[in-house]
Amino acid sequence: MFKxxxxxxxxxxxxxxGALISFTGLYGIDGPFIIHFNSLGMADLIGGREFLNNVIFIGLTILIVNFVLAQRLYGKHAILAYILSWGSLFVSLSVLLTAYLISRVN
Structure with a gap:
């Protein structure tokens, strides 16, 4: 359980x-910002601060749900608890990478 x-x-x-990077990296940008570039190097997806806040909120929600499930499953199925914990680590790395890349592009 400790691991x-x-x-x-x-x-x-x-x-x-990731949340801290996004809030400090995008501080002062009031309008929409670039989220994605197409293969020609032109911006094809533009969004506001709400998009990045939704990514962070969904990531934190997944972490909380996985934590509760892992706590419940650890006694009977420890391997599932480990799979959930490593999956949560992958989700949080994805949130961190998304926040970093969006804040650095803008």
Whole structure:
């Protein structure tokens, strides 16, 4: 159980770091910002701050749900708890990478 809690703690830390990067990196940008470029190098997806806030909120929600499920499953199915914890780490790394890339492009 200790390893699962450490992995979830690291996941939460990375997701909160992604939120901090997005809030500080996009501070002062009032209008829409570029989210994605097409193959020609032109912006094809433009969104507001709400888009990035939704990504962070959905990532944190997935972390919380996976943590609760892992706590419930650890007694009977420890391998599923480990799979959920590593999946949460992957989700938090994705949130961190998304926040970093969007804040650096803009």
């Amino acid at each position: 699962v809690n450490i992995i979830f703690g690291l996941s939460l830390l990375l997701a909160l770091l």
